[in-house]
Structure formats: structure tokens, C-alpha cells
Amino acid sequence: MSNWLQQITRPEIWSMKGYSSARSEMADFAGMIQLDANENPFLPYPMSKEVHQLNRYPEPQPKAVISRLAAIYGVHKDQVLVARGMDEVMDLLVRVFCIPYKDSILFTPPTYGYYQVAADISGVGIVKVNLEDDFSLDADKLINAGRNKVKIVFLCTPNNPTGNMIDIAVIEKIALNMPNSIIAVDEAYMEFADAPSAVSLLNKYPNMVVMKTLSKAYAFAGVRVGTLLASNEIIKLIGKVIAPYPIPVPSINLIIQALSPFGLEVANSNIDVIKLERERMYQELSKVSGIHVYKSQANYLLIKVSEASSVYQHFLSRGIIIRNRSRDIPNTIRISIGTVLENNLVLRAFGVDIKEYLVSERTAVIVRKTNETDILARVNLDKKEPVKISTGIGFFDHMLEQLAKHGGFSLEISAKGDTHIDYHHTVEDVAISLGQALKNALGDKRGINRYGFVLPMDEANAAASIDLSGRGVLVFKANFPTPLIGEFPVELVEHFFLSFSDKLEAAIHLSATGGNAHHMVEGLFKACAKALNQAIKETSDDIPSTKGSI
Ligand code: PMP
Numbered sequence: 384m385s386n387w388l389q390q391i392t393r394p395e396i397w398s399m400k401g402y403s404s405a406r407s408e409m410a411d412f413a414g415m416i417q418l419d420a421n422e423n424p425f426l427p428y429p430m431s432k433e434v435h436q437l438n439r440y441p442e443p444q445p446k447a448v449i450s451r452l453a454a455i456y457g458v459h460k461d462q463v464l465v466a467r468g469m470d471e472v473m474d475l476l477v478r479v480f481c482i483p484y485k486d487s488i489l490f491t492p493p494t495y496g497y498y499q500v501a502a503d504i505s506g507v508g509i510v511k512v513n514l515e516d517d518f519s520l521d522a523d524k525l526i527n528a529g530r531n532k533v534k535i536v537f538l539c540t541p542n543n544p545t546g547n548m549i550d551i552a553v554i555e556k557i558a559l560n561m562p563n564s565i566i567a568v569d570e571a572y573m574e575f576a577d578a579p580s581a582v583s584l585l586n587k588y589p590n591m592v593v594m595k596t597l598s599k600a601y602a603f604a605g606v607r608v609g610t611l612l613a614s615n616e617i618i619k620l621i622g623k624v625i626a627p628y629p630i631p632v633p634s635i636n637l638i639i640q641a642l643s644p645f646g647l648e649v650a651n652s653n654i655d656v657i658k659l660e661r662e663r664m665y666q667e668l669s670k671v672s673g674i675h676v677y678k679s680q681a682n683y684l685l686i687k688v689s690e691a692s693s694v695y696q697h698f699l700s701r702g703i704i705i706r707n708r709s710r711d712i713p714n715t716i717r718i719s720i721g722t723v724l725e726n727n728l729v730l731r732a733f734g735v736d737i738k739e740y741l742v743s744e745r746t747a748v749i750v751r752k753t754n755e756t757d758i759l760a761r762v763n764l765d766k767k768e769p770v771k772i773s774t775g776i777g778f779f780d781h782m783l784e785q786l787a788k789h790g791g792f793s794l795e796i797s798a799k800g801d802t803h804i805d806y807h808h809t810v811e812d813v814a815i816s817l818g819q820a821l822k823n824a825l826g827d828k829r830g831i832n833r834y835g836f837v838l839p840m841d842e843a844n845a846a847a848s849i850d851l852s853g854r855g856v857l858v859f860k861a862n863f864p865t866p867l868i869g870e871f872p873v874e875l876v877e878h879f880f881l882s883f884s885d886k887l888e889a890a891i892h893l894s895a896t897g898g899n900a901h902h903m904v905e906g907l908f909k910a911c912a913k914a915l916n917q918a919i920k921e922t923s924d925d926i927p928s929t930k931g932s933i
Pocket residue numbers: 467468469470471495539543569571595596597598604608609
């Protein structure tokens with residue numbers, strides 16, 4: 384290991400041996416009788432899915448988790464260490480590098496509070512370099528204050544609570560000019576930002592480390608997963624100090640699911656919504672007089688108000704908890720971006736007229752997982768965009784796009800199914816999820832037309848009529864001239880509409896005649912879309928049934 388690293392590491396940590404267990408010494412235990420770790424051979428009581436693994440210690444650094452994180456963050460596997468949240472990563476850095484009552488760390492107020500706490504717990508000193516009035520960071524000021532004086536510089540980007548980024552050139556300048564300090568970049572909110580990650584600097588500056596978390600973008604705050612990305616030398620050093628088996632078995636299993644290709648699609652889709660909502664909230668709140676909203680690249684907004692404590696109380700009285708940040712920046716509050724409904728309630732608390740939003744948002748999300756398919760379906764009946772379809776079946780994607788475009792609603796479908804076996808499961812499960820999503824989005828169906836019909840469509844002559852009646856019925860009449868469209872079995876079309884009508888709880892009548900199966904199927908999807916478009920339109924305030932409910 385390099386001399387440089389030895390010089391900035393606490394000597395006792397450098398020379399100690401980390402805890403060694405059978406799990407850390409032997410890579411694979413499969414098929415062996417395990418009498419090495421004083422575990423209990425019997426299965427415990429709570430009957431969870433993981434029950435067959437619960438009586439055994441987990442892998443100290445689970446290989447499957449490490450390799451997924453390395454791929455996602457774009458580093459080598461030996462540059463990754465996983466811990467219980469990023470807060471633990473910070474604590475480990477301080478304990479490894481800082482000699483108590485002698486060394487110091489540096490951070491840049493107003494910023495995240497745990498850097499100070501981690502230092503205080505370990506008896507480590509603090510150097511503060513304040514951000515400028517516009518929350519930018521002056522690299523020269525920081526370098527002058529910290530060079531050869533501090534062991535670790537914590538840089539938070541996007542910064543909590545201000546929401547702005549530290550320019551990557553500023554981070555690089557600091558890493559270059561402070562070679563005897565660890566430059567620890569906190570990228571807790573980076574997935575919400577439109578800016579490059581400092582991970583690209585890791586291989587260039589051995590003193591750089593980047594910290595990540597699954598708490599924010601991956602909605603995994605309750606699972607406690609933080610990651611350190613650094614040179615393998617630093618990873619090994621930190622690995623000596625971390626608790627022997629930090630990540631519990633149930634958490635490991637959950638992390639592997641969250642980081643699967645499908646899990647990432649769910650996360651990315653949610654990130655997209657949060658970013659859109661951040662923009663909407665920014666635009667709306669910028670129009671409110673007497674407050675100032677700062678631009679944010681994270682999943683919260685910092686807002687300057689005339690009196691933060693009374694605004695805080697005002698929100699509390701409406702059942703909304705926000706954060707009063709006045710201790711760091713006078714008369715500011717920080718509000719997380721929530722669901723569309725939660726955000727509307729925030730707007731209303733600021734006196735914004737939200738009628739427009741209340742009537743126009745008919746949305747639903749379905750996430751459906753079976754042994755055969757993983758499906759995400761997101762609809763918004765009151766928006767036309769985005770339409771993003773990916774089922775792994777080209778022809779089916781094309782048909783679903785027709786359904787959304789001509790139905791006049793926004794639709795995102797992402798499906799991962801066993802299409803290598805057959806298209807059947809994917810088509811059926813997409814139909815179920817889509818039908819369910821549309822039904823949920825329609826809610827109590829107040830104000831809608833309820834009925835829709837179209838006749839006929841070009842030479843293929845497709846006809847569709849729909850009643851959003853609350854009862855699933857399909858009447859399907861089409862004799863296709865060929866059994867396949869490319870590789871797509873035409874019989875699945877009826878099957879799709881059967882599952883779709885069942886879950887949407889709609890009576891759907893479809894018929895098509897013609898000489899070309901592709902035209903007929905496309906005609907059916909378009910006709911159904913047009914009929915749906917009519918039926919879901921809101922034209923009054925009433926429930927469209929004499930019974931008063933459907
Ligand atoms: N860094 C920042 C900037 C944060 O705001 C937070 C949590 N609020 C964390 C790190 C902690 O992350 P974790 O949940 O992974 O401990």
C-alpha cells in the first residue's frame with residue numbers, strides 16, 4: 384500500500400488486523416456443514432421468505448450486492464464498500480482517518496448536519512468554510528483554510544438543504560490541491576440532478592471518495608444502504624473497521640430485487656415523476672408573493688419566507704411536517720417533494736389555487752410481479768405525454784402505443800417477461816396491469832362519458848364500443864387470415880382484450896374484418912383507443928348512472 388495513505392491514516396488502524404470470520408475467509412459455503420460460527424442450526428420462528436438463511440450470518444460484503452452497485456455506479460467491484468446507510472460511511476471515514484483530539488474535518492455550511500455529528504462523536508475538530516451568498520463554493524477559500532490542516536473534506540452535491548450543485552471543476556480543483564486530505568463527495572441526491580457525478584474523478588485522484596445511498600432515489604430509506612466508492616486501498620482500510628456482518632440477510636435480499644433491471648426501471652420512473660413535480664412546485668411557488676424559492680437539483684425545495692417559525696406552525700396545523708432550516712439560513716424552510724396529492728396540499732397551504740390540479744389528475748401506477756413477469760404500468764388520463772412502452776415484444780409495443788395515442792392518455796409500460804418461452808404471459812399480464820391502472824385512474828368515474836364507440840376504420844373495418852360499466856365483458860369477432868404477425872401469435876389479441884376488459888371492468892365489443900391480420904389488429908387497437916378516449920372524457924360533474932354509482 385502506498386506511503387501516502389499510511390501517512391494520513393490513524394496509525395493504530397493502519398497496523399491493526401480487521402476482524403476475520405469464516406465468512407470472510409472462505410468465498411463459498413454452498414453444500415458444507417457449517418459449524419464454524421456458533422450459529423443455531425434450527426430455523427427461527429418468524430416465517431419470512433428468507434427463513435432458510437436467517438439462522439446464518441450474512442456475507443460480510445455480499446457479492447451480488449457489490450457487483451450490482453459497481454455496475455450501477457460505473458466503478459470496479461473492488462472499489463465498492465456497502466454499509467448501513469451513508470451516515471455509517473461518514474462515521475467510518477472519520478474513525479479511520481482522524482486521530483481524536485488532534486485531527487479535524489472540513490465542511491461547508493449551510494450543509495448536511497451529520498458531518499459535524501460524526502466528528503463530535505469521535506472527538507475530532509471542525510473547520511467550517513461557509514458557502515457564498517448564492518450558495519456557491521469558493522475553491523480557493525476552502526483550499527487555503529484546509530490544505531495540510533484537515534484529514535477529510537466533506538462536499539455535498541446537490542447540497543442539502545440548498546439544493547444547488549458544486550461544480551465538478553471545483554471538486555477537481557480541491558482534490559488536486561489538497562492531496563493530503565480525503566475529499567469525500569456526498570452524492571445522496573445525485574440521481575435527481577442533471578449534472579455529472581464525481582465518480583469520473585475517482586481513478587484520477589487517489590484521495591477522492593464518493594458516497595452514495597439507496598435512501599433517496601431508490602426509496603429505500605427504511606432498508607439502510609449506503610455505499611463508499613474509492614480506491615481499493617481505501618476500501619480495504621475501511622473494511623477493517625466496519626462491523627463484521629453489517630448488512631442483514633433480509634436487507635440483502637431486498638437490495639438485490641431493488642437493483643435488478645426491473646427494480647431500476649421502477650426507480651427511474653419514480654425519479655422522473657419527482658423531477659417533474661419539483662419543476663411544477665418550483666414554477667407554482669415562484670408565483671407566490673412574499674417568498675423566494677431556490678432552484679433545486681434534489682428532491683426538496685428550499686424556500687425563504689418572512690417568518691419561518693410561523694410558516695412551520697401553519698403547516699403543522701394542516702398536518703404537514705416540513706423542516707425549518709432557520710438555524711443555518713435565516714427564515715428558510717425545506718420541503719420534500721412528495722406525491723402529486725401531497726404537493727397539491729403544500730401548494731394549498733401557501734394559498735395557491737389548486738382547483739386546476741384537483742380536477743385534472745386522474746393517475747394510477749400498478750407494479751405487478753409474478754414468477755413470469757415484472758410489470759410497471761403508469762397512466763394519466765389527463766395528460767397525453769409521456770407515452771413510453773417497452774414490453775420486449777415489438778409488435779405489442781406498437782399496438783399499446785396506438786392505444787395510448789388514440790386514447791389520448793399518457794401511458795408508461797415497462798414489462799420484463801419470459802418472452803423467450805412465449806409471448807403469452809407478458810401480453811396477459813400487461814393487459815391485467817393496464818386494465819387495473821385505467822380502472823384505478825378512473826376512480827369513482829364522476830363526470831365521465833362512460834360510453835364510447837367508433838365505426839368503421841379504413842379497409843380493415845374495425846369497430847369498437849365500450850361501456851365503463853363496472854362489469855367486465857368481452858365480445859370479440861374477428862377471423863384473422865393468418866395465425867402470426869411476424870412472430871406475434873394473433874390469438875393473443877383476443878386474450879389481451881379479455882384480460883383488459885376484465886380488470887378495467889368494462890364491456891368491450893370489438894369486431895374486425897379484412898384481408899391483412901396486421902391491419903385488422905391495428906384497427907382493433909385504434910378503434911378501442913378511440914372508444915376509450917370518448918368514454919374516459921369528463922363532461923359533467925355527475926356519476927353517469929341512474930343508480931348513482933358504477
Ligand atoms: N447525505 C445527505 C446530504 C443527506 O441528506 C442524508 C440523509 N438525509 C444522508 C447523507 C444520509 O443518508 P443515509 O440514509 O444513507 O444514511
